Amino acid sequence: MTLAYIVYFGLIISLALVWQLPRWYATTSGGFSQSGANIASLITVVLVTVVIGFRYAVGGDFFGYIDYYTYTTMYDTPSTVYFEPGFLYLIQFLKLFSFPPQAIIAATTCVQCILLVAWLRKRVDLAALVIFYIFSTLLIFEVNSTIRQGVAFFAILVALDAINRRNLFLFGAMIFLAFLFHRSAIVFFPIGLMLWRVSLPPVSLQLGGLMLAYFMTQLFSDQVIFLFSYLAPMLDYTSYGRTSRSDLLLTGGYDSYGIAAFFWMIVDIILILFSRRTAARWADQGYARYHYLFLVAAILTPVNTSWGFIPFARALFYFNGMRAICLAFLTADLLSRRSLRDASFAAALLVMFTAWLVVGIARGAAWASPYQFAF
Known part of the structure; x- marks a missing residue:
């Protein structure tokens, strides 16, 4: 249990500091620098893939995915398997290099993280907080358990950003990518179009x-x-x-x-x-x-x-x-906002969710603990 606390809180703090690099580059260069964002993105993908993607026995579907990898052959087609084409082709790609079964968990974690940093790069000021809440709401552990739907979720996140930028091609491409990993994601094509222009209700x-x-x-x-x-x-x-x-x-x-x-x-x-x-x-x-x-x-x-x-x-x-x-x-x-009340409210939220993460790890919620490395 202690190891889980050290690993997860260490990772949160490390990633939060890493995403200060773009700000530091912006300060020293007098404007936003792609270099800082590139370095932060690369470090995030590597750290999350290794630390989260190589956890062992995470989630109720873990051994099912290991079996999918083990028993899928290079001759399988989408019509001969129970899962989506994107997941099939990823398995077959990994098998080209004779990677062990755990590689499918690490690879999908890597894809999820690449999609996440693609979204974060446009919101550098939010990056540390997004990372904190992805951990503290236990979302990071859920997507590591339901790996196909996890890829679909982060693809949908990028698709929503594409809507905001009025990039219909990118929106369609991301929904298609999400669909390739989980069929349920197709519902977000009409949902996304309905969200093209929105205003919040009272x-x-x-x-x-x-x-x-x-x-x-x-x-x-x-x-x-x-x-x-x-x-x-x-x-x-x-x-x-x-x-x-x-x-x-x-x-x-x-x-x-x-x-x-x-x-x-x-x-x-x-x-x-x-x-x-x-x-x-x-x-x-x-x-x-x-x-x-x-x-x-x-x-x-x-x-x-x-x-x-x-x-x-x-x-x-x-x-x-x-x-x-x-x-x-x-x-x-x-x-x-330069307000003590607002700052206090923000601090209260951060404390609440830090406590939530502590309790979640202690109880093994979403298979967050115990932390076991695959090798």
């Missing part, structure tokens, strides 16, 4: 929708249990369509699951309360698009945290990931 409407979602989840608990139990066998997830956790959703209790649901509700309320101001501050970065996707996650979180239904959680994965991005935008905005 805060009161957002809060009303959030509170209604929690209320309806409690009210229709039995019906949702029945629906999930009915759908589970059809989706080959029978073991997950079982128990209700709705009694822990808003109760105090002593169960960490209830605490988690309460924690995320508070975080979502904070993001909503500051949404208009954050959107105005980061209008040039298209913050509203990330916030709209986060809202989907916020409204469906009470359902997600009440029942252990994996297909639903997987469908919500892309939207949940946007919470980390929105938190980084919000914290950066708070820190940029």
